[in-house]
Amino acid sequence: MATNSISGDYGFVTQIPCILKEGDITVNSSAYGPFGKMTVCTFASEISKGDVVALSTDPANTADATENNIVVTALANNVDLAIGRIIDEPKWVRQPTANQSAWADMLAAGYYRIATVELFIPMSIFKATLVCANASAITPGTTGNLDIDASASQALHGLSVVDVATGGSSDMIPLTYAAKSASATVSILVGFKGFGTVTT
Secondary structure (H helix, E strand, C coil), X not given: CCCCCCCCCCCCCCEEEEEEECCCEEEEEEEEECCEEEEEEEECCCCCCCCEEEECCCCCCECCCCCCCEEEEECCCCCCCEEEEXXXXXXXXXXXXXXXXXXXXXXXXXXXXXXXXXECCCCEEEEEEEECXXXXXXXXXXXXXXXXXXXXXXXXXXXXXXXXXXXXXXXXXXXXXXCCCCCCEEEEEEEECCCCXXXX
16 A cells, blocks of 8 residues: 655644754855756755754754744754654755855854744644743653743733643643743743643
8 A cells, every 4th residue: 555645744734934944064166957057055964855854953043043933953863853754845044165064154044944844743833922931941852840820821811831840731841941940031932732831
């Protein structure tokens, strides 16, 4: 029996555009294509259509730096955050003219590609306001360090969360990074795969 190879092989899946973190970029200005000499780039960890990808946990992936987008990277050994697969051809946001190795700089300059990812986990994704309580850094994919802040959510008329040291929601998945802080208020992306727990 043939296997269906279209997006969402069997049933509904969530599809979202994601930033691709593909490692160091090497620029080669001496390549030739169908229209003559051209500048091309290679990646240390190239991602292609059809590849399964993992959620990137890089601390540079804040909601502000990624403009509220999720960052994914190629699968590696002992990485337990496989999140979905690429379903279209990756496209440049901005192609660099020199080699690149610092991810934070690449994010700031737009030196990366984007692609559509179909998610393995059925979830709803929301932008939230994190009112830091100095309890924990928020790392993409690590659950248990976020709770919904009821009073702040009511005051903001939107989703507000707080960092907790332990015992936070296991059904609320942070998708961007936020540093541990005693006073900062920042944006983060969170995914819900069930009910979120609430603190007062």
